[in-house]
Each structure stands twice: as C-alpha cells, then as structure tokens.
Amino acid sequence: MLYTIIAIALLFAHPCQSMIPVAHETASSAHAGASAEALGSKAVPLGLERQPIYKVPELRSKDLKGMRKDYMNSEKSYFFIDNDGTIKPPEAEAENTAAYKERVREVLTKLTANGKNQVWLVTAREVSALEKEYGNIPGLNLAGKKGVELRPTNPTKLKLPDVSQIRNKLLQEASAISNRLKIKGDMYSEGPYRLRYMQRHDMAKDKSTEMTEMKKQVAEFIDKDEQFKDFEAIFIEHANQYEVSIQHKTYGTKALIPTLMLEKESPKFALSMGDMDMDEKMHEVMRAAGHRAIIVKKPKSSWQRFLAKYREPEPFDFKAGPAFNSFATHRLDNHQKAIRFLESLVETPKTFSQKFASLWKNWEGFLPSLLRKIRSKLGSGKKTENSLPV
Numbered sequence: 001m002l003y004t005i006i007a008i009a010l011l012f013a014h015p016c017q018s019m020i021p022v023a024h025e026t027a028s029s030a031h032a033g034a035s036a037e038a039l040g041s042k043a044v045p046l047g048l049e050r051q052p053i054y055k056v057p058e059l060r061s062k063d064l065k066g067m068r069k070d071y072m073n074s075e076k077s078y079f080f081i082d083n084d085g086t087i088k089p090p091e092a093e094a095e096n097t098a099a100y101k102e103r104v105r106e107v108l109t110k111l112t113a114n115g116k117n118q119v120w121l122v123t124a125r126e127v128s129a130l131e132k133e134y135g136n137i138p139g140l141n142l143a144g145k146k147g148v149e150l151r152p153t154n155p156t157k158l159k160l161p162d163v164s165q166i167r168n169k170l171l172q173e174a175s176a177i178s179n180r181l182k183i184k185g186d187m188y189s190e191g192p193y194r195l196r197y198m199q200r201h202d203m204a205k206d207k208s209t210e211m212t213e214m215k216k217q218v219a220e221f222i223d224k225d226e227q228f229k230d231f232e233a234i235f236i237e238h239a240n241q242y243e244v245s246i247q248h249k250t251y252g253t254k255a256l257i258p259t260l261m262l263e264k265e266s267p268k269f270a271l272s273m274g275d276m277d278m279d280e281k282m283h284e285v286m287r288a289a290g291h292r293a294i295i296v297k298k299p300k301s302s303w304q305r306f307l308a309k310y311r312e313p314e315p316f317d318f319k320a321g322p323a324f325n326s327f328a329t330h331r332l333d334n335h336q337k338a339i340r341f342l343e344s345l346v347e348t349p350k351t352f353s354q355k356f357a358s359l360w361k362n363w364e365g366f367l368p369s370l371l372r373k374i375r376s377k378l379g380s381g382k383k384t385e386n387s388l389p390v
Contacts, residue, residue, distance in 0.1 A: 048287050050280070050325035054299035059330040064344055067271075067292065071345060074269035079111060079119045080258050080282050083130060085275035086296045087335055087342075100339060105137060107342045112139030114346075118156055118267075122257055124278060127151050146278065147256035148191035158260050161251060164192065166227055170218075170246050171195055177217045183210045185242075193252035197244045204242065211235060211242040218246060255281035262289055273338060283327040295328035296338045 057063075071077055081087060087104050088096045096104060111119045120141045121130050127144030131151060134140055142151040150158060174197060175187060185199035199211055215235040222228040230250065236243040250259055258272065262285065270291040272282040283293035332338050 050327050053297055053326050056295055056326050056328050056331040059332055063330055068345055070269045076267040077117050078261055078267050078270040080272040081121050082274035082279050083121055083123045086273050086338055103339055108137050110346045120257055122147055122254055143257050145191055146254045173221050174218055174246055177214055181210055181214055193248040195246040198241050200241045208242050211244055215244045253281040254278055255285045258282050258285040277324040280327055287327050293328045294330045294332055295326045296332050298333040
C-alpha cells in the first residue's frame, strides 16, 4: 500500500527546481542577492488561459535575460505591482525586515528614477497603507482599494470612468429585490464601481438560500439590459455573513489601473506582479495585451495536491488564500525572490573584468578570515592541563 501511494504521488511531481536564491541578510550581502546568471530558464507559455499554480513556469535566467532585453529596448515601460505578499510578507500585519525594506525602497527608487518607467503599487487596502511606507519615493504612483483610491500627489494623473447613473439603477434594483425577498441585511457602497449587500448568518432564515436567490435575481436583471453588460453579481460566503456583490467587471477589480494605463498608451514592455486571486485581473489584462505577468506564490507540493483530491472541504489557508488558477506567465515562490527579480531587472550586467575584480575583492576580504579560523581550529586542538572547555 505504501509503495502504491508513493508511486501515485510521484505522478504529481513537478520537475522545476528553485531558481532565484535569496541572499542572507548580513552586512555584506543584504543588497547583493544572487547573480542574474543563477536564475535558471523556462520559455514563456503562449495562450490566454488560467492554469494551476504548480504548472506556471518558474522564472529562470533565460526569462530574466529576455525580460531585461525587452525592458532595455522599450521606450516606455509599465509596472503594476501588488504590495502584501509580493514585495512584503503576505500576512496583513507582517513587515519586511529592515534590510529588505531598504532593498525594496532602493529598487523602486531606481525604477522610478528612469523617466521611461510608469510604476504603480496597487493594493486592496486604503492608499494610506502605501503612503506610510513608500510615500516619499519620487515618481511612484500609489493606488488603494484595488485602484479606485488614488493618491492626489501621484505623478501620473488618471481620470476614473463615471458609471454613477448605471450604478444607481443597479442599487435601486438590488434594494427592491432584497425588500421583495424580505432579507434582513445592509447595503454598502465600496467605491464607485462596487456595491455590497451583507447579511449575518444569524439573520438568515434558511442558511444562504435567501442571498443566493438575491444573487440569482440581480444577475437576471443585469442580463436583461444591455446597459448593465459590464457589471456582474457575485455571491460570497464569509465566516459569519453572506455577501452579494454587484461590481463592474473591470473597474471594480485590480484590472482598473492597468486597463486605464494601456488605453492611454501601448508600451513595448509591461509587467504585473501579485500573489492573490484578486491580482489575476491585472495578470489577465497583461496577458491579453501580450505582456508578462508574475505570480508570487509557492505552489503546493505533489503530496499536498495528492491529499487535496481526497479531502473535502479543503481548509482555508488565511496566509496563502484560497486555491486558484493563474493567468501568470511566470512564478516566483516568495516576496524575497520577487524583490531580487526586480533588482536583477534594473541591474547593469557586469563585464568580465568587473566580475573578476569583484571576485578578487571578495576573496581578499575572505582569505584573512579563513586563515584566522584555521589557526584557531589548529590551536584549539592542543589542550593543556589548565585548558577549560569552550
């Protein structure tokens, strides 16, 4: 039986090995990271479809070289980068170490210092969460609430589309439907492109039946009228309440900023980076326009995927988020590797003489330390009667 299980698990094995090494945070290596040549290789997949995260190719040196070449040759470049889980730890309250914070600030500063770049940090949280950490980086654009909350001092000015008339009609219809169904809940306005009707579990008469019926009727109302074609109704079950959301398919998601930017101009190089399902909207926009997208998430192991097939329901992982498929062209396992990738992208490749000089300098600093350790080891082997254990 054991051999059978092992054999089945091996069928799910993924051949890719880890690529972008994370530099240890010492005084000498906090900014060093891995060399660009140590990143591995994998071709960019074609097509526009979502696939399991473990099937998204790991980013390799061949990809990095191709990206750097396209980036260097592009007269205009766009970057759309998520924050939590992408360039900082995924946990909401977690922070980068001091060394990684400095590395993030340094690489973002290098990107924005290049006049050809448009760099956007886009978060689902309020824009103030970004301003606190990155607000004084010149040339950086910050957007909160998935893009609808723009920092007033952003160097790039965007005018958000006005759909207020259509939204108000949907609000009236959703309220009428909830009244007809006698649902006890509350309607919330989340920006100009999303409405949320919430009902606590203990207020529901028959579990989620009322809210699923509301979602069904709202969806039918939307489908009947061409003016609502860009909106959708979504049912979500939270830990203690049910939700029916009515949102614009593009503007109510993280696709907003990339869509508006690409409508203004079509750069030769554009890139999105994110770790959650909500970031897939950015990736989808990138892929549809022929650009690259990177998901920052470590896939489940072969064994975890094997067990998941026989475990129902699968427990929700609040750190990793729900399981989902991705539009991404490439994958990085964690935010440290994502930071290193951005550093590698903007670095100027060293010539052979520069590499040799750097290697010799490191060796000159390392050799005396090595000799001291050898002498210390040799000396510690000669014990006397008065010697004490270290």
